[in-house]
Amino acid sequence: MSSLPAPEAPAAATAPAVVVRTVPLDSEESLLAYLPAAGADGQPETLVSWVRRGDGLVGWGTALEFSAMGADRFRAAEAWWRSVASRAVVRDEVGVPGTGLVCFGSFPFADDSSDSARLVVPSTIVGRRDGQTWLTSVTLEPQLRPLEAPTVASDPPSPVGVTFADGSVSPSDYAHAVAEAVQRISSGRLDKVVLARDLIATAREPIDPRWVLRRLAERYENTWVFAVAGLLGATPELLVRRDQGLITSRVLAGTIRRTGDDEADLALAASLARSSKDLEEHEYAVRSVAEALAPHSSSMNVPEAPFVLHLPNVMHLATDVAAVSADDASSLTLAASLHPSAAVGGTPTAEAVALIGELEHMDRGRYAGPVGWMDARGDGAWGIALRSGAILPDDPTSIRLYAGCGIVAGSDPESEVAESNAKLIPMRDALTSS
Numbered sequence: 001m002s003s004l005p006a007p008e009a010p011a012a013a014t015a016p017a018v019v020v021r022t023v024p025l026d027s028e029e030s031l032l033a034y035l036p037a038a039g040a041d042g043q044p045e046t047l048v049s050w051v052r053r054g055d056g057l058v059g060w061g062t063a064l065e066f067s068a069m070g071a072d073r074f075r076a077a078e079a080w081w082r083s084v085a086s087r088a089v090v091r092d093e094v095g096v097p098g099t100g101l102v103c104f105g106s107f108p109f110a111d112d113s114s115d116s117a118r119l120v121v122p123s124t125i126v127g128r129r130d131g132q133t134w135l136t137s138v139t140l141e142p143q144l145r146p147l148e149a150p151t152v153a154s155d156p157p158s159p160v161g162v163t164f165a166d167g168s169v170s171p172s173d174y175a176h177a178v179a180e181a182v183q184r185i186s187s188g189r190l191d192k193v194v195l196a197r198d199l200i201a202t203a204r205e206p207i208d209p210r211w212v213l214r215r216l217a218e219r220y221e222n223t224w225v226f227a228v229a230g231l232l233g234a235t236p237e238l239l240v241r242r243d244q245g246l247i248t249s250r251v252l253a254g255t256i257r258r259t260g261d262d263e264a265d266l267a268l269a270a271s272l273a274r275s276s277k278d279l280e281e282h283e284y285a286v287r288s289v290a291e292a293l294a295p296h297s298s299s300m301n302v303p304e305a306p307f308v309l310h311l312p313n314v315m316h317l318a319t320d321v322a323a324v325s326a327d328d329a330s331s332l333t334l335a336a337s338l339h340p341s342a343a344v345g346g347t348p349t350a351e352a353v354a355l356i357g358e359l360e361h362m363d364r365g366r367y368a369g370p371v372g373w374m375d376a377r378g379d380g381a382w383g384i385a386l387r388s389g390a391i392l393p394d395d396p397t398s399i400r401l402y403a404g405c406g407i408v409a410g411s412d413p414e415s416e417v418a419e420s421n422a423k424l425i426p427m428r429d430a431l432t433s434s
């Protein structure tokens with residue numbers, strides 16, 4: 001009888017035990033102001049952020065990190081996190097979602113991406129929820145140490161001499177891909193596919209992510225401003241949040257560009273809310289989220305009609321789905337079961353993802369994948385990494401920006417190029433304006 005291969009060592013045996021302490025912090029300072037400048041021991045990619053309207057989490061330093069690739073990346077990350085959480089010694093004097101042990105994560109969109117999923121446990125975290133601020137420290141030392149209050153960092157320098165160049169998909173390549181997708185949709189093989197393109201921005205000096213994050217937070221208050229392992233952005237789309245038994249998701253699909261004239265924009269918002277092309281695109285996205293959450297929920301509220309979400313650059317049809325959690329699936333497990341939603345993949349999912357692989361000619365990396373945070377209880381929030389860019393790992397002066405659009409039977413290639421340009425505005429402006 002041939003012997004079976006030895007089972008893999010359980011991750012719990014390898015994840016080191018961390019000591020975690022959370023204390024209240026008396027502060028009204030903006031969270032992003034705490035992020036330290038990159039230095040010899042603080043490379044820019046160790047900064048993490050998940051901030052909206054002043055609340056959220058920022059962190060720096062790396063106590064632990066994990067990476068995984070391929071189709072198994074979510075499961076591997078979840079297993080690692082459980083092992084870390086089970087071995088952690090935690091003293092939490094605040095006790096709300098986001099205190100105690102917390103990781104930040106970012107996942108590639110595609111199973112075959114050459115990029116890897118990352119989970120990071122920062123050594124210092126400053127968080128705020130409903131005006132209550134706290135400080136968390138994570139160490140590998142067996143002793144609890146007294147915590148030092150974090151200091152407000154100096155203002156980050158603005159990027160200098162930024163130029164933009166086509167990435168792997170030029171606007172005309174993109175228009176061709178959209179036209180081809182419309183044909184495939186007309187031939188009945190699928191209903192919707194989301195196609196994306198990229199742009200490379202290059203500065204004269206390494207880009208300070210803190211500059212970008214501050215600009216995004218100032219201008220895009222209806223978004224979550226995120227940073228994980230060099231991926232930065234301001235996403236208006238919440239894939240899923242689990243907060244003490246309540247599950248929520250903000251689904252976006254259906255977009256119109258803003259003109260800058262408030263009255264004209266109101267008329268456009270009304271036309272978006274009536275547009276059958278956009279309502280159809282939106283319906284696919286809402287349905288994909290409701291179906292994926294159903295097995296984990298005891299009751300769910302899906303509003304019948306979307307509202308219009310106003311951002312400075314675009315307006316979207318939006319639906320907030322709410323559900324009561326029926327099992328102990330963590331926020332990451334929920335995010336994994338929702339990914340890729342029809343907002344960034346298409347309908348049906350398998351056909352759409354295959355068509356993206358065929359027509360897009362680009363590795364999305366972690367763009368359009370889940371990005372967010374999770375605590376030791378599994379509560380957390382995961383956005384879809386949109387309106388974002390990834391600092392090139394081997395060239396910190398450059399960042400690859402991405403934008404995509406949902407394509408349905410009625411889509412027009414030139415309008416989709418224009419829509420993708422509008423979706424690039426937040427990151428372009430954050431890199432160029434003073």
Ligand SMILES: C=C(O[C@@H]1C=C(C(=O)O)C=C[C@H]1O)C(=O)O
Nearest residue numbers: 252254255343386403404405406
């Ligand atoms: C794919 C992106 O955005 C998604 C596509 C949308 C659309 O096509 O209407 C709207 C919001 C997002 O779900 C992006 O910003 O890159």
